[in-house]
Amino acid sequence: MDKNQLQDLKILSAKIRLDVLKMLEKRGYGHLGGSLSIVELMSVLYGKQLRYDAANPKWEDRDMVVLSKGHAGPAWYSALAEQGFFDKEWLYTLNDGGTNLPSHPDRLKTPGVDMTTGSLGQGTSAAAGIATGFRMKGSGQYVYLIVGDGELNEGQCWEAFQYIAHYKLNHCVVIIDENKRQLDGTTKEIMNPFDVAEKMRAFGFHVQKVKGNDEEAIDKAIDCAKEVEDQAVCIVLDSIKGSGVPYFEQLAGNHSVKFNNDEILGANHEAIKALESFIEGGSELCTD
Amino acid sequence: MYRLAEDRNSKGKELRMCVVETIQEMMTYDDKVVALEADLGGASGFTKIQKSNPDRFVQCGIAEANMVGVAAGLSVTGFKPYIHTFGPFATRRVFDQMYLSGAYAHNTINIYGSDPGFTVGANGGTHTTWEDVALMREIPGAVVCDAADAVQMEWILKEFAKSEGIHYVRGNRKAVRNVYAEGSEFTLGKGNILKEGSEVLLIAAGQLVSDALDCAKMLEKENISVEVVDMFTIKPLDEELLLKEAEGKQLVVTFENHSVYGGLGSAAAEVMAEKNVPVPLKRVGVKDCFGQVGTPEFLQKEFGLTAEDLAEEIKKNYKMR
Ligand SMILES: [Mg+2]
DSSP: OOOOHHHHHHHHHHHHHHHHHHHHHHHEEOOOHHHHTTTHHHIIIIIIIOOOOOTTTTOTTTTEEEESSSSGGHHHHHHHHHSSSSSSGGGGGGTTTTOOSSOOTTTSTTTTOOOOOOOOHHHHHHHHHHHHHHHHOOOOOOOOEEEEEEEGGGGHHHEEEHHHHHTTTTTTTEEEOOOETTTEEEEEEEOOOOOHHHHHHHTTTTTEEEEEHHHHHHHHHHHHHHHHHSOOOOEEEEEEETTOOOHHHTTTSSEEEEEOSHHHHHHHHHHHHHHHHHHHTOOOOOOO | OOOOOOOOBBBBOOHHHHHHHHHHHHHHHTEEEOOOOOOEEHSTTTTTHHHHHHGGGOOOOSSSSHHHHHHHHHHTTTTTTEEEEHHHHTTTTHIIOOOOOOIITTOEEEEEEOOGGGGGGGGGGGGSSHHHHHHTTTTTTTTEOOOOSSHHHHHHHHHHTOSEEEEEEEEEESSOOOOOOOOOOOOOTOOEEEEOOOSSSEOOTTTTHHHHHHHHHHHHTTTEEEEEEOOOOOOOOOOOHHHHHTTTTEEEEEEEEETTSSSSSHHHHHHHHHHTOOOOOOEEOOOOOOOSSSOOHHHHHHHHSSHHHHHHHHHHHTTTT
């Protein structure tokens, strides 16, 4: 990837992150931490790797995304809006009665969303089925399955992983967002995941681990995954819940955040300002 | 149009073979039909589909929740999945997957839940489902059927392929007595009047339709005139037929290989109560208890689901009027 392309992805990441912060502040609450930890992934997918037509979301040959950690919908909606799947104004209707952008993704409501998710674990099997369908059609399409690390508590994930590995469904790119936290605490405290990458290797996957906020590394890992023949593929994102906003990274209980006090609003406004300035080309962003 | 079988005491082909052959036949003209199993291919005969149509068969292993999710994903890509496992695993075990990845997401999954109720036989209480119909009825938009015989099973499976959504049919794996003549045609959501009668309206579903017909014959000898309806589509229920045929009767009886909670009897009761039907209703089915092991014949007696049990219930309730 050349420098310009990388800069474009970084700007797209900034836009997605900015949209997430603005839409959740407008809503007053929302799933902040787990949305922010997949911003760079969304940027690489929608900025470079995915085949899609925003003007024709049902285009027959499109790649698909299954956001099994459905509560990160705001990050997905932001990416879709930035790429023109729908009007950006929709972002400010999150969770309104009758909205097209419900807290958890709904394939019947949102252009670009191909599978309904939210009951954790279920997206893994759906993605496995989608990849099976692609293989039956011989179409060569890809499905990108995004799973949370807390979500790995769900047994269904492991049923799906053994299926994906058994059938060597290498067009189902399994991406685990290992942000090390879940709703009630750290993943280690709640239900120790031990070494997720090793577990996936033991299940039969080709596994890569990359920094979750590094567009170039994520892109390379996906390229590399596409080269793998005859084996299922997994990318573990070594990410930070609340990524990209130091205040939110540090905030305890950042799974769902209420924008209801001056401290949080102040931190959010500061982050919004920095992102806007970066997007306008006026500054460098301070990442980690 | 449907016609009754000439010899109602003979059995048709095994329902599982009927399912297998019907799916194989559909696969000859519809490349979207896919069969999924959860390591019961030897029990269901689905291994024959694996042999005949390897590129349209998916072995999911003993992981029913994943199988339902995979079926949903296949539906997303335009396929028409037919899945099999034993009734309790096809419904109770995978209810959230069926509800959300299936129905809520507007995906299509066709389900054959085998060996319902007493037909479980030697697999016993852990494998018994008396609640599959109740669960599936709760899923918005789902179609819920109980096949009376092989002729009807074949028709139901082919009908399922014609529409999108969650379609459930329960049925024995083994052969059951014939109710219908070959080539009979039905309508989803419409009950079939199999025998006219003036005093009692007897509504049955599944293989118990045969026992209901036996019971009606027995009661004729005691001068009780029984009309028999095969309500093979439990959802959507044929309310119109129920209301029309209940009119002027002394008693309405439902007869099901299922709990009286949430199944055919409940469905009929809901309609009759809301429409103020002034006819007493007796629900004959299983009452708030678990299954157990034994031969199907033993279990049918044990749970009070034989034609004789039904006749007793009808006489008792009929006389009480
Ligand atoms: Mg997490």
